[in-house]
Amino acid sequence: MECISVFDMLKIGVGPSSSHTLGPWRAAERWISELKDQDIFDDVATIKVYLYGSLSLTGKGHATDIAVVMGLLGTDPVTVPIESIDTALEKLKADQKLSFGGIREIPFDFATDIIFKKEFLPFHSNAIQFEARLTNGKQATETYYSIGGGFVVKEELIHSKENKETFKTFPHPVKTGNELLQHCLDQGKSISEIVWENELSLRTPEEIDHGLQNIWNTMLECMYVGCHTEGKLPGGLNVKRRAFEMHQKLKGDVPYSNPQEWLESIRDTEVKFRQIIKWVSCFALSVNEVNASLGRVVTAPTNGSAGVIPAVLMYYMVIENHDADFDDVRQFLLVASEIGSIFKKGATISAAMGGCQAEIGVSSAMAAAGLTELMGGSPEQVLIAAEIAMEHHLGLTCDPIGGLVQVPCIERNAMGAIKAINAAELALDTDPKETKVPLDKVVNTMWETAKDMSSKYKETSEGGLAVGVFLSDC
Numbered sequence: 001m002e003c004i005s006v007f008d009m010l011k012i013g014v015g016p017s018s019s020h021t022l023g024p025w026r027a028a029e030r031w032i033s034e035l036k037d038q039d040i041f042d043d044v045a046t047i048k049v050y051l052y053g054s055l056s057l058t059g060k061g062h063a064t065d066i067a068v069v070m071g072l073l074g075t076d077p078v079t080v081p082i083e084s085i086d087t088a089l090e091k092l093k094a095d096q097k098l099s100f101g102g103i104r105e106i107p108f109d110f111a112t113d114i115i116f117k118k119e120f121l122p123f124h125s126n127a128i129q130f131e132a133r134l135t136n137g138k139q140a141t142e143t144y145y146s147i148g149g150g151f152v153v154k155e156e157l158i159h160s161k162e163n164k165e166t167f168k169t170f171p172h173p174v175k176t177g178n179e180l181l182q183h184c185l186d187q188g189k190s191i192s193e194i195v196w197e198n199e200l201s202l203r204t205p206e207e208i209d210h211g212l213q214n215i216w217n218t219m220l221e222c223m224y225v226g227c228h229t230e231g232k233l234p235g236g237l238n239v240k241r242r243a244f245e246m247h248q249k250l251k252g253d254v255p256y257s258n259p260q261e262w263l264e265s266i267r268d269t270e271v272k273f274r275q276i277i278k279w280v281s282c283f284a285l286s287v288n289e290v291n292a293s294l295g296r297v298v299t300a301p302t303n304g305s306a307g308v309i310p311a312v313l314m315y316y317m318v319i320e321n322h323d324a325d326f327d328d329v330r331q332f333l334l335v336a337s338e339i340g341s342i343f344k345k346g347a348t349i350s351a352a353m354g355g356c357q358a359e360i361g362v363s364s365a366m367a368a369a370g371l372t373e374l375m376g377g378s379p380e381q382v383l384i385a386a387e388i389a390m391e392h393h394l395g396l397t398c399d400p401i402g403g404l405v406q407v408p409c410i411e412r413n414a415m416g417a418i419k420a421i422n423a424a425e426l427a428l429d430t431d432p433k434e435t436k437v438p439l440d441k442v443v444n445t446m447w448e449t450a451k452d453m454s455s456k457y458k459e460t461s462e463g464g465l466a467v468g469v470f471l472s473d474c
Helices: 018-037 064-072 084-095 161-169 177-187 191-200 205-227 243-250 259-266 273-292 308-320 326-346 360-374 379-391 409-428 439-452
Strands: 011-014 044-053 097-100 104-107 114-117 126-134 139-148 151-153 296-299
Touching: 011 018, 011 205, 018 044, 018 064, 018 126, 018 139, 018 151, 044 064, 044 097, 044 104, 064 084, 064 097, 064 114, 084 097, 177 191, 177 326, 177 379, 177 439, 191 205, 191 326, 191 360, 205 243, 205 259, 205 273, 205 296, 205 308, 205 326, 243 273, 259 308, 273 296, 273 308, 273 409, 308 326, 308 360, 308 409, 326 360, 326 379, 326 439, 360 379, 360 409, 379 409, 379 439
Parallel strands: 044 114
Antiparallel strands: 011 296, 044 126, 097 104, 126 139, 139 151
């Protein structure tokens, strides 16, 4: 079983999709690195990229072609200036030359050297193949699979010895919810404490805190940008940004000039039930509007579900606990990431494999778990909250209109956040001895549901709303 860190489950990247954008971007970077390791990078004369299955069917709507190019240019999705993406793409199209790895120029035609192939490869529905023609006439080809959440693997390395050995370094190895709970009971510790000790086997406390602070800063900045940006989203659906107008109606009169001051100002606003619902929805919508416009977000556990966890954590900080600080953020993210890893190990976090239950459902379970521990819930209640949240997302399809991560994806983040909060409240009032469905059962059920689900509803835009609503309707 692979080792999954909090920083594997929560990654900073560029929208709109972790599997269709961040994954292919990382795959291109990895291919370049492997070419260098093989001492043939300088011998590459021309390249072609083949996108298979779901990467082909919804690739253009998910900006997969753009992501591949950015990876081939040697840029990093964590640090690349967002405004530079359009400029780099326009230059490549005009010059028909690619600065391969940011080092050397080779000919590249954006229109013809990225080939969309609808057939599915056996291992996974998100396959990307890179083909290089070398100066000596030989050919070098590698195939990667983007398996969700920005994770990229080769088929033969999915159960690599390195991953198994790293997993053994964890003082508290976890594959299932039951194993996690047993560690908590044996050690007399909370879930966040167990996860913290596992992380310490990989990094220093300072490194962990620095990484988690960067994740939270990115989430907060993303909500801030989304709430202060108006207009329509790119892609052709003419979807209007809604977070801006919602925020204008909700915000108070306290002035602010940065995301942290904004957070403080929200604490002074009216918090009746309707306002709470609107604030949570506004936070979630804001993140996924940024995601849909190729902005910087945190995969949580994917880009398509990136708004749920920030919205629920922000809810806690501005509604439930005005004294909440980074200690609360750390605790929430540690718990949430562990729940996400259990779903990844026992099922999937890829909509192309499991439908939207694998994205919004998992993110809602992660958020519900994190919130429950912050609200004083026991480890048993934390797992109950995760189970409740996923139970009520089972069977959720992924059918994006136009292949864009917009409709119904953006609204689903708001719904997932609200369900997470409700799941936490239900769990806090639940006696663990009375629970009927353990977390591991719902993880297994989600995976069985995923396998039974028609491929039309797995991020292919071949069924559901994707065919029931036409672009002309928009």
